[in-house]
Amino acid sequence: MFEQFAILxxxxxxxxxxxxxLLQFLGMALGVIMGALPGLNATLGIALLTPLTFAVPTQYALAVLMALYIGVMFGGSISAILINIPGTGSAAATLLDGYPLAKKGQAANAIMVSRWTSAVGNFWGLLFFLLCAPILSALALNFSSPEYFWLGIMGIAVCGSFASPDMPVRGWISGLIGLLIAFIGIEDIHAVARFTFGRPELFTGVELISAMMGFFGIPAVISALHTRQEVVTEQLGKQDLPIWKYLKDEFYHIFRWSAIGVWIGALPGVGENVASFLAYADAKKNHPDGPKMGTGVYAGVAAPETANNSAIGGAALPMLTLGIPGSPPAAVLMGALMLHGLRPGPLLPVENPEVIPQIGATIFVGTILTLIVGALLTRPMINILKVRPEILMALVSVLVVIGSYSMKSSIFDVKVMILFGILGFICDKLDYNPAPIVLGMILGPMIDFNLRRTLMLNSGNPIGFFNRPLSLVLIGIIVLSFVGPIIKKFKDPQAGETVA
Amino acid sequence: MEKKGWYSCQILFSFFLILVGLYVIFNSVRYSMPLIKAGDATYVDAPGFSPVVCGGLLIILSLYVAYGSWKRGGTLRYFFSAEMFAALKSKEALTFYKVFTLMFLYGFVLLPSLPYWLSTILFMLAFMITFKYFTWKAVAVSVLTSFTLYYVFGTLFSVALP
Structure with missing residues (x-):
């Protein structure tokens, strides 16, 4: 473990x-701006930036993409506080107290609290990441086909349950849609082309990054243009909160919210949005200012911002060590790493031992840059937020097209991206969460290969799935993720009534 | 979207997913059977095994969603009602049509037939005009974006642009 810190x-x-x-600084600045602009989020940001990283060495690509990921998480809070519109889903909880604070003339203080708690959250996430990565990597080396199969199923089951708490069935269906998309292309065992409609472009499967650009980008364009509204920014006001004293006084709560973020981040595909709302709910229940939350208290900004940043370290951990991304942005990041020739999963520490410490160091530098870039960009953001959505969305549309085209220099990928845009819009409207779809697309090949491999090794007997201790642990988690929502539904039969 | 309409859309989407599930199962059996008959694969390692399992689960879960939505007031008759026609003309629906028409034009017509820089300028201008924003700034942003992307992707990253 100490060796890990030395390499770090x-x-x-x-x-x-x-x-x-320079690259980290640019990635962070871009991330803060993207995060603050309503309609753009970390998943789309990483997908849009990935094609630009092809030409640079992997280390630089990692640095810029991770910096962007961290920057987006903080950037979302700026628009939540200043214009009452969350820049990202993970900042939706921040506006509940952030905007009332701005109304009271304390926007600058609220943004400072957001900046510092984001940095502290990052730091706790990083610590968890560094402490657990060697343990999880060592554990993952004992995995064989049945465990890989159950791990994939666990990812989709847990993600489905968390992503659609009102009706987990829709989350599981999303996971199945993702799996079926992942089955497109030539399969691993008999080299048979599946669901390719005779198109050679589909032999290698659907290009993940192109699909994600359509899936997240086009619904974002439609939503931003549909909900166009006049942007009225609040005044920043004075920045006079003694931040060190605040951080010292709130140490216990900030640590608690970081732990929530890390834990939720590490769950497959769940991600920062859920983490920030859970931390906000925790603050409401356990913080001394809890009863006043919603009227403009700093804890209402600190809780979600700490959690959504600490979730980054949590999400990166299973992505790198098990090959199971902890959040949608981590899933796209994983796709980007694969395009750079890396294979996130148990063999990553063996094949590329430098990558995990590199990511750790990137998060550390990102933590410091959050404070610097965040402080530098706070004032200019008031003007940047006034960019008209027509200009911004025209730009996003052009970027998703060139981004998907540049993957293989193929117009076919642009067509695939547009089709995924339609699917993404339908899923968005019908409340089918995209996270399990992304996870299904990533885990599909692993599930398919290890399901059939285990059965082949046991001459078709399914006992091979149930006779190993690690398999049984994973099965236990899967059962819990299925039974939990059913019990909840039994207790509250009205659940599932949410209409998008 | 109002509640009844939303549940009706859930039913329609569930039926679509059921059809997808059936297609997946049918297709998986079609390309697996020759391998099994030739002795090159067994039922459990055939290429269609996992898709058949997933397709089956998709059908079952979609039926569950369709049934739940029907019990909550969803009906296929909604799609022939006046509310449906009103929903198809809503502001969001119009934005959807406009964005996809523009994207189709860009991806399927402009890009394959014109140089990248020109198709991008035309697309961006059309996009902003469609959404009622046309000023000198729109023209400047379109030209600047087009040439910047042309330079970054075409020159710096050596992507063979159309």
Missing amino acids: GREFVTLLSPMNL
């Missing part, structure tokens, strides 16, 4: 090269 130190020094710092 070495990678940290490497990251301090001017080129790396």
